[in-house]
Structure formats: C-alpha cells, structure tokens
Amino acid sequence: MYVAVKGGERAIDNAHAWLAEERRGDPSVDELSVAQICEQLSLAVNRVMAEGSLYDPDLAALAIKQARGDMIEAIFLIRAYRTTLPRFGYSSPVETANMACDRRISATFKDAPGGQVLGPTFDYTHRLLDFALAAEGDTPEAAEGIARHEPTPHITEFLNQEGLIQTEEDTDKTPGDLTREPLELPANRALRLQSLSRGDEGFVLGMAYSTQRGYARNHAFVGELRIGKVDVEMEIPELGFSIDIGEIELTECETVNQFTGSKTEPPQFTRGYGLVFGQSERKSISMALVDRALRWKELGEDNLGAPAQDEEFVLYHSDNIQATGFLEHIKLPHYVDFQSELELIRKLRREAMGEMKEAAE
Amino acid sequence: MTSELARRDWMSLLAKAPAQTLQSLWQATGLDPEFSWLRSPEIGATMVRGRMGGTGAPFNLGEMTVTRCSLQLTSGEVGHAYIQGRDKAKARIAAIIDALMQGPQGENLRATLIARLEAEMLAAKSKRAAKAAATKVDFFTMVRGEDQ
Numbered sequence: 277m278y279v280a281v282k283g284g285e286r287a288i289d290n291a292h293a294w295l296a297e298e299r300r301g302d303p304s305v306d307e308l309s310v311a312q313i314c315e316q317l318s319l320a321v322n323r324v325m326a327e328g329s330l331y332d333p334d335l336a337a338l339a340i341k342q343a344r345g346d347m348i349e350a351i352f353l354i355r356a357y358r359t360t361l362p363r364f365g366y367s368s369p370v371e372t373a374n375m376a377c378d379r380r381i382s383a384t385f386k387d388a389p390g391g392q393v394l395g396p397t398f399d400y401t402h403r404l405l406d407f408a409l410a411a412e413g414d415t416p417e418a419a420e421g422i423a424r425h426e427p428t429p430h431i432t433e434f435l436n437q438e439g440l441i442q443t444e445e446d447t448d449k450t451p452g453d454l455t456r457e458p459l460e461l462p463a464n465r466a467l468r469l470q471s472l473s474r475g476d477e478g479f480v481l482g483m484a485y486s487t488q489r490g491y492a493r494n495h496a497f498v499g500e501l502r503i504g505k506v507d508v509e510m511e512i513p514e515l516g517f518s519i520d521i522g523e524i525e526l527t528e529c530e531t532v533n534q535f536t537g538s539k540t541e542p543p544q545f546t547r548g549y550g551l552v553f554g555q556s557e558r559k560s561i562s563m564a565l566v567d568r569a570l571r572w573k574e575l576g577e578d579n580l581g582a583p584a585q586d587e588e589f590v591l592y593h594s595d596n597i598q599a600t601g602f603l604e605h606i607k608l609p610h611y612v613d614f615q616s617e618l619e620l621i622r623k624l625r626r627e628a629m630g631e632m633k634e635a636a637e
Numbered sequence: 638m639t640s641e642l643a644r645r646d647w648m649s650l651l652a653k654a655p656a657q658t659l660q661s662l663w664q665a666t667g668l669d670p671e672f673s674w675l676r677s678p679e680i681g682a683t684m685v686r687g688r689m690g691g692t693g694a695p696f697n698l699g700e701m702t703v704t705r706c707s708l709q710l711t712s713g714e715v716g717h718a719y720i721q722g723r724d725k726a727k728a729r730i731a732a733i734i735d736a737l738m739q740g741p742q743g744e745n746l747r748a749t750l751i752a753r754l755e756a757e758m759l760a761a762k763s764k765r766a767a768k769a770a771a772t773k774v775d776f777f778t779m780v781r782g783e784d785q
Contacts, residue, residue: 325699329699330682330699330700331699331701332701332702334722335702358700361681361700361702362681363682363683364681364683364703364705364719366683366686366697367685369686369687369688370688370698372691373691378768378769379772387776393774394773418768418771419771420767421768421769421772422767422770423763423769424766425763425766430691432690432691444689444691444693444694445694446692446693446694449694451686452697453684455700465696466689466697469687470699474699507653508683508701509649510719512648514717515644515717517645518645519648519652519719520648520652521649521683521721522701522703522720522721524685526687528691530690549689551698553698
C-alpha cells in the first residue's frame with residue numbers, strides 16, 4: 277500500500293532560517309562582501325567558474341558566500357543559474373597564442389622566445405604559514421620590468437616546424453555541446469575536452485596522477501603552461517561582423533608525450549591539452565594528462581585497461597554535480613522504500629529460521 | 638560614414654571597458670540623448686570556444702554571461718551593445734555611444750571618450766605586463782670544474 281507522507285514545512289523553514297544565521301556567523305565579526313571574495317579568494321572564484329562552466333566572477337563569488345564556502349554547493353548554484361540564461365550564440369575559438377600572459381613557463385625549453393615568466397605563483401614558496409597575513413597591513417607593490425606587448429608564441433609550434441610533434445588539425449566541423457545534447461559514447465575529443473574542463477578538479481587530478489604512477493603509461497612533460505587574458509570574439513547577427521564581447525582569464529597547458537609510433541602513426545611527440553577558466557593550473561595540467569590518456573584509440577595505442585583510458589569511467593564520473601546529486605539523494609526520505617525492505621528481510625528471516633528449526637528436529 | 642572596421646574597434650573597446658571607467662567618462666561628456674529601445678537590456682550567455690591543442694579544431698569550453706541591447710536615437714542612428722557580464726546600465730551606455738559614434742558627434746566622442754578609454758585600458762594592461770616581465774627568469778650557468 278502506498279502511503280503519502282506530508283509534513284515538515286515548519287521544520288524546513290526553521291532549518292533554513294538557522295542556516296542563514298550560521299552562514300552569517302558571529303555578528304560581531306564584519307560581514308564578508310561579495311567584492312572581497314571576488315578580489316581576495318580569486319582562486320576559489322576561478323574554480324567555481326570552471327566547474328560551474330560559467331565565466332562570471334561576481335556570480336561565482338556570490339555563490340561561494342551563499343554556500344558558506346562549500347565549493348560543490350557553489351558550483352551547483354552556478355549550474356542551476358546558467359540554465360536560466362538564453363543563449364546568445366557561440367564565440368569564435370579563442371586564440372591563446374595572442375594571450376596577454378601573466379605567467380608562461382615551459383619544462384622542456386629553457387630559452388623559449390618570450391622567456392620563462394613565473395607570474396604570481398605559489399611555486400618556490402616555502403609553504404610555511406605566514407602569520408603576518410593574520411594581521412592587517414599594507415601589501416608592498418610588486419616590482420615592474422619592461423612590458424612586452426608582442427604575442428608570446430606557443431612552444432609546441434617550434435617542435436611542429438620540425439615535424440617532431442603531431443599536428444593539431446583545424447576543421448570547420450561544429451563541435452558537439454554537452455549543454456545541448458546529453459553525452460553519448462564513444463565521445464569525440466571535443467566533447468571530452470568540454471567535459472574535462474568542467475569536471476571536478478579532485479577527480480581529474482586523481483585520474484591524471486594515476487597515469488603518472490603507471491596506469492596507462494604516458495610520460496608527460498609540460499611543454500607549456502600559460503595563464504592570462506584572451507579576447508572573446510563573437511559574430512553579432514544584427515551587424516553581420518564580429519566584435520570582442522569581452523575578455524576572460526584562462527589557463528592553458530600543453531603536454532608533450534613520448535610516442536614510439538603505432539600502426540598508423542610514425543614515432544613523434546604527441547600532445548595532451550588542458551584549457552580551463554581562470555587561474556587553474558593544477559586542473560589544467562591534470563586535464564592535459566587525462567586528455568592524452570583518453571586518446572589511445574585515435575593514436576592506435578594499446579588499451580592497457582587503465583581507468584584513465586576508460587572514456588566511460590572518466591567522463592561519467594568527473595562531473596561533481598551529477599555525482600553529488602545522486603550521492604546525496606540517498607539521505608532524503610526513503611521511508612516507503614525502506615519499509616518494503618524491512619518486510620522482505622523479516623520474511624526471509626522467518627523462512628530461514630523455519631528451515632533451521634526443521635533441520636534441528 | 639564610419640567603416641565597419643572602426644565600428645568593430647569601438648564596440649570591442651566598449652565591451653571590454655571597466656564599467657566604472659566607462660560610466661565616469663560618459664558622465665563627463667554631459668551627453669544624454671533621447672532614444673527608444675529596439676531591444677531593452679537582456680542578460681544571457683555565450684558559449685566560449687577553444688581550440689584543441691591551442692591551434693586545432695574548435696571545442697566548447699564553457700559559457701560566459703553577456704548583456705545585450707539595441708536602441709535608436711531620435712536623430713535616427715541605431716546603436717547595439719554586446720558586453721561581458723550582467724550590467725544593464727553599462728550596456729545602455731555602450732549602445733548610446735555606439736549610436737552617437739555614427740552621427741555628427743562621433744569625431745568629438747572619439748577624442749573625449751574613446752581615446753581616453755583606450756589609453757586607460759592600455760595603461761592597466763601595460764602595468765600587468767610590466768609586473769609579469771619582472772618575474773621573467775634570467776638563467777646563468779654555474780662555473781663547472783671541467784672549465785677551469
């Protein structure tokens with residue numbers, strides 16, 4: 277028999293009111309503004325934009341405040357919001373070769389044109405807690421050098437000139453869009469990249485790490501890592517020509533991987549690619565490693581049965597909003613389901629006990 | 638008549654301009670022309686595309702918020718705005734400026750507003766580039782035993 281259960285409205289209202297109070301915390305402590313989150317927790321903002329798959333720093337900061345700093349909850353809020361937005365169109369592909377680089381490093385070429393530019397990095401810090409930050413104080417202004425305005429060339433292009441690295445073919449083909457059609461397998465590389473770029477940082481990192489530890493052997497070098505702003509250009513239908521509609525910060529990682537050749541390809545270097553909203557270096561490198569591992573089929577490599585080569589495993593488990601939705605639903609009321617399980621286990625026990633009794637007699 | 642290329646430039650500049658800078662420069666002009674909406678400001682999203690490997694075929698990276706509007710001045714010029722973010726006030730100013738730039742006040746506005754906006758944005762960009770340049774690594778080779 278199905279029994280509908282209602283109730284709890286007052287409890288829910290009161291729980292949400294208490295949530296709001298706890299979110300605010302001790303009222304004698306100054307309230308955090310959205311602008312403060314945006315400016316001072318910018319890497320958290322970047323992660324919410326990347327995994328929420330919507331570039332809007334103010335919205336991401338608001339989501340972080342509303343979610344009390346719970347990143348996945350904040351990403352959930354952004355994903356929910358983005359579904360309410362009408363789609364104005366698709367941009368032209370951003371040209372990362374024209375990026376105004378804040379940071380640009382290569383682990384493969386020391387003397388790359390444009391140089392090794394460290395940017396505002398945590399690298400080479402000692403990872404010791406800085407208690408000076410616990411006290412308020414002025415931050416000294418960063419040093420300035422002589423600004424370069426010319427574009428910084430992609431390092432892999434130098435390898436490409438010698439034919440030592442696989443060429444990335446440009447096509448006019450319209451790429452599939454995960455936000456329009458559900459993901460179907462086998463997915464092509466365009467869909468994989470879209471999925472990885474908005475995938476959970478921890479999951480993608482774990483998958484990438486597994487490839488380094490030997491699950492799908494692909495020894496990757498960071499050919500180049502660059503962070504900076506690029507223009508976003510879109511054709512305006514009313515005008516019939518393209519304009520820049522804005523500029524966004526991106527992190528791009530190109531890995532260079534040893535490749536001994538296969539039935540279809542000569543020995544050459546191959547590539548993995550990571551491109552992520554904001555300053556998201558760990559995510560971008562992880563994405564490049566997983567992208568490379570998932571390319572085994574098109575490069576004619578062997579399937580070693582490694583998790584990172586398993587497209588279905590990676591793509592169906594990388595989205596933290598899908599994952600958290602399914603995971604967390606089991607805490608919601610399942611009274612009726614559970615009632616039937618209870619009935620079943622009682623019946624099985626009765627039968628088993630009866631058999632035991634018979635056997636004993 | 639202004640060329641398509643020039644219009645592309647100022648529209649791009651207006652889209653990328655910091656809202657506060659644009660607003661203060663606009664207010665300083667003292668202009669407030671009458672207009673009617675062809676499309677009142679609307680917030681939506683554009684899907685941003687990247688290229689595989691930085692140079693290859695396109696893929697969909699993720700969306701960005703965009704505000705757009707269209708209007709017509711009583712003098713007849715039509716202005717459009719497509720700007721990053723969710724800022725209807727900024728979109729309105731950008732569309733009015735786009736319309737004015739096509740009319741007799743274009744030359745004046747180019748000097749009092751567009752050129753200044755461009756200079757301010759270039760200065761901010763140069764400052765960031767200068768800070769990046771200060772973090773460029775200068776390698777030097779240690780003297781090794783066999784060289785002595």
